[in-house]
Amino acid sequence: MTIKSDKWIRRMCEQHGLIEPFEPRQVREVEGRRVISYGTSSYGYDIRCAPEF
Numbered sequence: 001m002t003i004k005s006d007k008w009i010r011r012m013c014e015q016h017g018l019i020e021p022f023e024p025r026q027v028r029e030v031e032g033r034r035v036i037s038y039g040t041s042s043y044g045y046d047i048r049c050a051p052e053f
Contacts, residue, residue: 006040019045 004012012018023039026046038046 006045009045010040 009018010024013022013024023037026036026039027034028037028039029035
């Protein structure tokens with residue numbers, strides 16, 4: 001299996017539900033400040049794990 005581009009990941013998530021829930025961007029705003037979160041980046045998809053992991 002090859003590494004998939006962020007465009008491919010985004011398209012598969014929107015069309016086929018590859019990742020649920022899906023976050024299309026990695027930077028989001030919290031209280032007017034930009035913060036790095038999880039989501040699609042130029043290196044793929046960054047995820048979060050629950051505290052028990």
